[in-house]
Amino acid sequence: MSTISLKIEFGGGLELLFANQRSYSLSIPAIVPTNNRTTPTPPPTPDQPQEPVETKPADVTYLIHHMRDHLLKEREELFIEDDTVRPGILVLINDVDWELEGEGEYVLKDGDEVVFISTLHGG
């Protein structure tokens, strides 16, 4: 299975939710389940045969789920809400506002850098 390598960085204090580590390098599968499930589906059993899993190329929405399931250390409600980042968290993809790149639907490429910045720490 082919994978893509990514660099993730945190700003604005968001790293506090991720073991206080400012940057991570990680690999994710290039093709992922459409439902953003990040753990392997359980093996089929006689009364529950394996359903064919719908797939898509890995996008930022999948990355957010991957981060929640594998990197986040505490208080997931401060990071994820309704399958996307919580309002007040900015995302830059290769130093460009993700709103210009299709937000969660942006399809990740090998070597992409994604930055998550919290603006929730007030004035």
Place this chain on the structure above:
Amino acid sequence: MSCGNPQTEQDALMIRRKKFDQARTCVKCKTNSGSIVVRYAVYCKECFFPLVASKFRRSLEPTINPITDGPRRRGLKASGNLLLGLSGGLGSTVLLDLVNRTYFKEPSTENGIEKPRGGKDHPRNGSVWAKTAVCYVETCSAFSGVRDKTEEIRAVVDKYDRFDFIPLRIEDAFDNAWWENIGGPPTQQEFGVDVTNEDLFLSTFATGETDSPVSCLKNYIASLPTQTAVPSAVQTLTRLLLLHTAMMTASSHLLLGTSLTSLSISLISSISQGGGFVVREEAQEEWTPRMSVDSNTTERKAGTVRTVRPLRDIGMKECGIWAWWNGLHIVGRERFPGGRQSIGALTKDFIIGLERDYPSTVSTIARTCAKLAPKEGADSICLICERPAQYGIQDWKARISIRSFEDLSSASYRPSHFPERIIKTSPTTPNPPRSPSLTPLLCYACHTTLTSRSIRGTTTNSSMIRRQSVPLPVWVNSRFDIDEKSNGEIWARTQMKGDQMKASIAEFLLNG
């Protein structure tokens, strides 16, 4: 047919539209590919920095000279020093950076922070304000499980090597040593307030009975009736500590890092907590200290402090990107523990969600509030928050509120047309001598903060004894005095007759 702003109109209809207009090219230079979307407009990285810097200057500079909005071609010269309030949050960290870049940095050091030649007291490095200090108020004593961030904040300020750092603690609001240190009149007697009664009767503490500033603070916080009241009270204490520090440092300006987003949050949250009367003060205000400063400690007699929020047209998103692209370290500011259901926290969630989905509505909130003006004029200054207050709030509350039997009986021994002010016990009162009431001297919002109970009932964590004698901040304490000749009755100090106290209260004090 409409003549309004089409962008705002569209948001008003709540039609979700694309996050940016037209192409991905920068709207400013029309050449570079865009890097950020700010309220539907696309900017490249190069054009983003001047955009934020000019919004900052446009908000701040009309307020620098003593006459606001006057001609500035002759240059900018403030009448006093500068004080910056730094919370460690995103807005104030960006503010500190913008002030440094705009007014202190030499042109040759455009990128990165470099030390000024000649040091922080060199005259070249302070043309607009002679001196600049940064004040941080540590609030960890008000909450359990919150770490002290003073040293982290000090490190942020020290990086600039040109600002004096003044660390305070929220409990200083109950500390006579702090009060006397900034030139406040010595406190002769400390007072407690009975928060179980809406009249907020005052009583004296016996000498030596009062606790340390931290336990006074904790007692004050524990006495508050709702979760919503806690952040409001802490905010008011912080604001007054900053204002008094501005006075002490002979500052004409106190700058706060309130962004457009936080301003909208505080406006809505303030209105929903009864602060509608001072909605304009939330955006910008002038405060005149009641005391005059000892001329030995400062060269400038205590004058008016102008509080300005130069980021009020800059959203949180722009602040976040500014901080990221400039490599600013955000120490962070925690949510008040247990305050998630407070009006402030709920408003914050609401506004931030709104800003993401309908980016123009948040600036509409701030603009609309700027146009609001209270119908009736202010006739006094609230003793706790020192903001304009309307006389007679207790009458109004009495008319609109659903009262308990207990409240009715306590209000029954004075005619409703005769509002109780700070008053010597009436000889006709059948009950034992009653103490003076703080209520007539407070604004609606502060009265609400101290007394308004939520539907879910009163707090159960504090004993009634404590709630009947809750300590008051030092600036409130110093407003009262004991009249030795009339059996220790509590009187408002003559100082209260200052210019700010308008006829109603002042007249009463003169005539007794």
